[in-house]
Amino acid sequence: MTLAFEKRKTVSRTAIVVVPVVSFVASLVLTGALLMIFGANPLATYAAMFKGAFGSGRALTETLVKAIPLSLTGLGVALAFRLKFWNIGAEGQLTLAGVAATGVALFWSPWLPAPLLLPVMVLVGCAAGAAWAGVPALLKTRLNVDETLVTLMLNYVAILFSEFLYYGPWRDPKGFGFPGTRMFPKEAWFPRIAGRAHVGLYLALVAAAVLWFVLNRTRWGFELKVIGNSPKAARYQGISVERNILLAVLLSGAICGLAGVGEVAGISRRLQQGLSLGYGFTAIIVAWMAQLNPLAIPFVAVLMGGLLVGGDQVQMVMGLPSSIGLLMQGMILFPMLAGSLFTEYRIKRVGGQAVRESETGAV
């Protein structure tokens, strides 16, 4: 007797919940083994990490600071992923939106009425994120160019462009030559809720709820679902596949862009190095762990944010190299990807007879 994989007719509901949880636990075990190799006590390390991420009011706000961009970019990529449009360009969309919002904050603030400044920054930022996502979307829908490469490459274009600006023309003349723009005027700061956690938190929660509603309770959401499952079937039903993909990806870019606006207006209050610390890439892990479910994404984002913030403790308390924290994040994705096998396939016992037959058949 042996085991074989069989494709499920429908995605397993149990597996949808179990796989992310098991993957997370498995990553803890794998990392635990690694920690032991480095001579650290895994339980003590995890306890320190948990305390560092959630153990105090301050720690919690810092975790939220990370969870805000992770949640928004997670929502953005999840929307695109649902259409099997592999937008791995969230980092670039975030960055370009940050640049656009910075432009508004620095150069429009003198003549724009103060109460309008933040809304305009948000709008312009989202538009920039959408435009940046629109390029690969147009290429994909018009010329069938692979979006994975284009979105990935555009990340670097956006990052280098932002560097050009804050090293060059936008550099603070009073900054002693150090790269970075000058501080935004106060009217261009996102209000903070607690610690450094800013109103981007509400925006993220609202975005999650709205996205869930749109995807599950509207006609457009239904159309997107059909396209995601089978573009052919969608066409047969008279749904305009290209137009819908384009719209959805624009929305995806806009949501990722919102994260960038939050980072410049809520955290750094200027454009400088460290605008995004890889949030757009971690977003991919967030989206998959949440199984592309908008309502789950904020929670997963808090978890991943906690991992990033708690990761500091690995160094502070345990004295391990900083790279361990990053390694742990990577360790989560592996079991996740392996685990997704179980949502789409089931394990089936195969009788001895059948195997022998198939073996001979194979030879």
Added chain:
Amino acid sequence: MKKTLSVFCVLIVALATFGCAKKAEPVAAPVAVEPYKVAFIYIGVPGDLGWTHEHDVGRLQIEAAFGDKVKTAYMENVPEGPDATRVIRQYAQDGYDMIIATSFGYMDPMVEVAAEFPKVKFIHCSGYKTSDNMSTYFGRIYQARYLAGIVAGKMTKTNIIGYPGAFPIPEVVRGINAFTLGARSVNPKVQVRVVWTNTWYDPVKEREAAVALLDAGADIITQHQDTVEPQKAAQERGMLSIGYDSDMRKFVGDTVLTSPVWNWGPYYVDTVRKGMDGTWKSEQYWEGLSADVVRLADFSPLVPQDVRDQVSVVKQKIVGGTWDVFTGPIKDNTGKLRVNEGAKMSDGELLSLDWLVEGVVGKVQ
């Protein structure tokens, strides 16, 4: 099948419990007296053999000096910018008495956290902002750079010296200018070519910049970066180099003629002692060769005696205070006279230096 999945889960949980339980013994017994806790924020890793390495040597000297009475910790690879705020705040919150941040870009984050924790002492390297509980410290490494420039000026054959620089900020510009002034004091034909990498610590970019400069005809490489990669790149081409931060000859070999080096230990020990006995006061520490916070490392055997003698004469003048590096006449690299004959640049001017001296090929942009 569900059964298989649950077996899998149980297996994982079992592994987790076993794996963890094995090591779950309590950690060392608590110390009776609470030690003075000092934390360092590093831009790179102590293993860079350069900038961060030297700060870490200083940290270890604190431990050696005070033993059980201090506890030191460090966080490496902390990005400059907003993320540093979190790390600095974390240490403050964890009850550290003194936090030492060793890169320019930690300045604003540190100012922000210092305001929140008035009882904690904040010490920032290379910046210019201070407050009641925040000091700055730095060394006049440009003095040692000038001496190293003399060595390079004497020993270059192509008259082109390559200089990968991190950021066009006053700290780096000062070093480039001093080095160039030194080199041209003995060889007016010298050209110092600068390539900005826009990073303090990135072994790959640092090396690439050095290689580009070697391709452009440089036969000596020096740098304002954190690692030994530029020096290694020069050596692989059979070219010479001048180190920086640490005595890089120890890590690369005799092709490193000498290195302007940091000697943070005495300053750190003194600062921690003042913190412990309550005499610490906010200050702007900026000393040079005479205070031994910066040095010129021992020469490689490749450096001839007459060059050593020449360096020694100038060094005496600097240490004795009879002359300093930035004494006019000094022209910038567009030909404009910036410092009049006999005039000395003030500390204020040096700390905001944003132009390059004659002989430097590059731009502060």
